[in-house]
Amino acid sequence: MAEAVGSLKGLMRRAHAPIYRSRMRVLVREIQRCVWEGARVLDVGCGSGALGRALMDDPETPAGVRVEGLERVVREGCEIPVTAYDGGRMPFEDGAFDVVILADVLHHEPDPDALLAECARVSSRLVIIKDHQIRGPLAQRRVALIDWLANAPYGVPCLYRYNTPEGWRAFAARHGLRPDMEHSSMDLYPPVVNLFFGRGLQYFVALEKRGEGA
Numbered sequence: 117m118a119e120a121v122g123s124l125k126g127l128m129r130r131a132h133a134p135i136y137r138s139r140m141r142v143l144v145r146e147i148q149r150c151v152w153e154g155a156r157v158l159d160v161g162c163g164s165g166a167l168g169r170a171l172m173d174d175p176e177t178p179a180g181v182r183v184e185g186l187e188r189v190v191r192e193g194c195e196i197p198v199t200a201y202d203g204g205r206m207p208f209e210d211g212a213f214d215v216v217i218l219a220d221v222l223h224h225e226p227d228p229d230a231l232l233a234e235c236a237r238v239s240s241r242l243v244i245i246k247d248h249q250i251r252g253p254l255a256q257r258r259v260a261l262i263d264w265l266a267n268a269p270y271g272v273p274c275l276y277r278y279n280t281p282e283g284w285r286a287f288a289a290r291h292g293l294r295p296d297m298e299h300s301s302m303d304l305y306p307p308v309v310n311l312f313f314g315r316g317l318q319y320f321v322a323l324e325k326r327g328e329g330a
């Protein structure tokens with residue numbers, strides 16, 4: 117039985133690989149527009165660290181951008197330097213980083229407000245959020261399916277709770293953060309997959325701390 121589950125997870129990972137690569141390319145391109153030379157970046161919930169590594173390795177990324185990770189569940193072979201913590205207060209000073217990234221992490225977190233408050237505390241300028249959103253026909257079901265397909269092979273538990281676009285804006289406002297660059301639709305995946313699971317189900321925002329320009 118354990119062997120069958122193992123092979124199913126392996127199969128799901130292989131099927132998911134091209135989708136993950138496409139998502140990575142788009143995210144690197146979007147995040148590059150928000151960082152600058154020498155920026156210190158914290159990737160909260162970095163998982164394998166592949167996003168931070170791809171950002172640092174991409175020739176279009178401004179020189180000297182350094183990305184490190186913070187994780188509740190540190191994965192073996194993480195591709196960037198990573199700090200483990202228990203999900204509460206982050207082990208960093210206020211404003212220790214220029215930019216904090218939350219890529220598909222908030223919908224896994226039982227207390228997203230507490231997590232965003234910590235991200236805003238340790239960032240001096242920007243908090244970047246990539247997540248899902250409920251928009252369009254059968255959105256809840258479609259997002260839940262892609263969420264499960266993407267996470268089950270890695271054993272990441274899903275809560276199946278997602279914001280609407282209005283919910284995302286209210287969430288940022290509660291923390292005194294102002295949207296700088298926002299996308300309410302993203303072509304994140306290869307074409308057919310994107311039709312069903314990309315576009316209006318994907319949300320991206322770079323939030324500025326009020327009174328501070330990036």
Ligand SMILES: C[S@@+](CC[C@H](N)C(=O)[O-])C[C@H]1O[C@@H](n2cnc3c(N)ncnc32)[C@H](O)[C@@H]1O
Binds near residue numbers: 161162203221
């Ligand atoms: C769907 S994965 C995303 C991984 C990575 N950000 C990416 O884009 O490939 C969600 C990750 O968030 C982590 N996570 C969930 N809640 C967290 C928290 N409060 N603090 C740090 N990491 C968290 C999980 O352990 C998991 O590795």
